[in-house]
Amino acid sequence: MNSVRTRIAALVLTFVLLAPALFIVAEAQHDCQGDECQVCQVLAIASSIIQTAADVSAAASEAALFAVFVLLIAARPSRAASNTLVGLKVRLDC
Ligand SMILES: [Zn+2]
Structure with missing residues (x-):
């Protein structure tokens, strides 16, 4: 049904x-x-309807690209958490 x-x-x-678009083609002449x-x-x-649909x-595609960009940045592991004094000390011990 769905x-x-x-x-x-x-x-x-x-x-x-x-x-x-079909109307424009049919009535062009x-x-x-x-x-x-x-x-x-x-x-x-x-023509206005076609331009609005294109806009x-x-x-929508710009919003989708922005969402993908934000998701990629959000999913990236943060290095800020490892730059604490304790984290740096652990690294120096290796
Ligand atoms: Zn006319």
Whole structure:
């Protein structure tokens, strides 16, 4: 049941992301009516949707890279704990 919902959500998301691009391709050579052309207005909205999706995708990938960077730094063993006086004395004894 959960898999079916996931597939339906993926199909809807794919359609929402592809529909503006398909509309732009289909109406690129339309018979323009001038300043009040409704097709041009819809083309502008479709272009805006595509640009917004690209911005969201870029922001998400930047956030993912930042999270990986923070996790790598957090997972790295700290040397500060071994730089105590006791730790240095233990090292000098080796
Ligand atoms: Zn037009």
